[in-house]
Amino acid sequence: MNQPQNPDGSIDVELSEEIAEGVYANLAMIAHSNSEFILDFIRLMPGVPKAKVKARIILTPEHAKRLLEALRENVSRFEEAYGNINEPNDTFRFPGGGFSGPVGQA
Numbered sequence: 368m369n370q371p372q373n374p375d376g377s378i379d380v381e382l383s384e385e386i387a388e389g390v391y392a393n394l395a396m397i398a399h400s401n402s403e404f405i406l407d408f409i410r411l412m413p414g415v416p417k418a419k420v421k422a423r424i425i426l427t428p429e430h431a432k433r434l435l436e437a438l439r440e441n442v443s444r445f446e447e448a449y450g451n452i453n454e455p456n457d458t459f460r461f462p463g464g465g466f467s468g469p470v471g472q473a
Contacts, residue, residue, distance in 0.1 A: 390408065390410075390421045390422055391410060391421070392408035392409055392410055392421050392422065393409075393410060393411055394408075394409040394410070394411045394418065395407065395408050395409065396409060399428075399431075402427070402428070403425050403426060403427060403428070404425070404426045404427075404428060404430075404431040405423065405424075405425050405426075406423070406424045406425075406426070407420045407422075407423050408420070408421050408422040408423075408424070409421060
């Protein structure tokens with residue numbers, strides 16, 4: 368019988384320098400099918416009609432729900448430590464052209 372590599376159940380996560388630098392995104396678009404959620408993280412620059420998807424993450428519905436709960440928990444912790452995050456009081460409107468297909472809200 369194979370023994371797990373880490374008997375305590377922990378997972379070793381490797382983070383390369385390139386990934387550790389991160390990618391800035393100021394817009395997320397979410398789409399889904401019956402078997403997956405697709406999260407596109409986009410950098411939208413003011414005055415520029417074209418935006419670039421900087422990262423795409425594809426999740427199972429179960430992992431999407433876990434991510435939602437993890438975000439709720441972390442936003443709550445953040446607000447306890449630093450105060451409430453302001454809610455946007457305007458409605459975001461996508462620029463004309465270039466965006467198509469069914470999407471959710473971010």
